[in-house]
Amino acid sequence: MSSSHEAAPSKAFLAEEVRRYHHFIVLALWLAVVTGAEIVLIYLPLPTAVIFTILTLMSAGKFFAVIMWFMHLIYDKRLLFWCFLAGLVLAFATFAAVLCLFSADRIDTRWFA
Amino acid sequence: MSDTAAAHEAPTSTGIDHKKLIMWLFLASDCMFFGTLISTHLLYRKLFPAGFTDAEGHQRFIQDLFSIELTSFSTFILLMSSFLMALAVSAMHKGQIKSFRRNVLGVIIFGLIFLGCQVFEFTHFYHKGLTIQNSVLGSTFYVLTGTHGTHVAIGVLWLILLYFYSFTGKLGGHMGALDVEVAGLYWHFVDIVWIIIFTAVYLVEYLGPYGIWGSGLPAVVK
Numbered sequence: 001m002s003s004s005h006e007a008a009p010s011k012a013f014l015a016e017e018v019r020r021y022h023h024f025i026v027l028a029l030w031l032a033v034v035t036g037a038e039i040v041l042i043y044l045p046l047p048t049a050v051i052f053t054i055l056t057l058m059s060a061g062k063f064f065a066v067i068m069w070f071m072h073l074i075y076d077k078r079l080l081f082w083c084f085l086a087g088l089v090l091a092f093a094t095f096a097a098v099l100c101l102f103s104a105d106r107i108d109t110r111w112f113a
Numbered sequence: 114m115s116d117t118a119a120a121h122e123a124p125t126s127t128g129i130d131h132k133k134l135i136m137w138l139f140l141a142s143d144c145m146f147f148g149t150l151i152s153t154h155l156l157y158r159k160l161f162p163a164g165f166t167d168a169e170g171h172q173r174f175i176q177d178l179f180s181i182e183l184t185s186f187s188t189f190i191l192l193m194s195s196f197l198m199a200l201a202v203s204a205m206h207k208g209q210i211k212s213f214r215r216n217v218l219g220v221i222i223f224g225l226i227f228l229g230c231q232v233f234e235f236t237h238f239y240h241k242g243l244t245i246q247n248s249v250l251g252s253t254f255y256v257l258t259g260t261h262g263t264h265v266a267i268g269v270l271w272l273i274l275l276y277f278y279s280f281t282g283k284l285g286g287h288m289g290a291l292d293v294e295v296a297g298l299y300w301h302f303v304d305i306v307w308i309i310i311f312t313a314v315y316l317v318e319y320l321g322p323y324g325i326w327g328s329g330l331p332a333v334v335k
Contacts, residue, residue, distance in 0.1 A: 028193065032193075051320055052317065055312050055317070059311075059313075062308045076129075084137055087141025098149070102156055
């Protein structure tokens, strides 16, 4: 399927692609800055709970920024977002279930000795 | 959904190309897969905060092994590869095949650098005494990061094939752009999984003198 047989992209489409291109550059810079901030954060003399919470929020922010912009979810059909979110919710449910079912306080670690 | 997206709506019942829909469903299922691996690692880190015992019988902490510089470099490389992948997809949508090749070659090189860093890290850990068999920490760590590394290797292979396929002249038009977009989705997914692993597996080990799990250490070990 050669491109020569395809219709040329419209002006509106090209303008949209240029707009996205700028979004990608801004996002890449933002991701680099946040990653740098995460590394600095672990050396700051703050309570562990505070750092852990901020790290979790930063990580979640980077995660959703990539799926929304780089993976085009913000430009695509909503159905794709809900499909992926279903998997994500199940993943977190699995995480919660594992932690609840095998609570660290209730496991006899002698089994692993 | 934007007007541009609407203008390129696929002639399917959902309005979404089947390849793209299947890839998103696969990624959703892969989320559960990695969710299980990360949960298992975190649970066992909580249970066995003391790390592992090396070949000489010395108690070792994982903080002694980790190199934040190397892991940060790997993370940065993977994030920038994701950026280049987004540019490669954009170039294909605009029909700029040369720009696509340049960007995808960058992604392949960055992916190989990431894999090289992981091989170096695994080799270093192995020589320091952390093996997949000698501790629960080793088992969960190698399985989790190794599975991610395998995903990266598959992504690199896929992109190499796409790169050479682009020279045949068959990778063009809407279907060609769709093929590149689907490969791009996979690559971005590998990136977002690493974003979580970087925080949940690496960074938390630096919180406090013995990592976030240090509160569970017996006094004699401390």
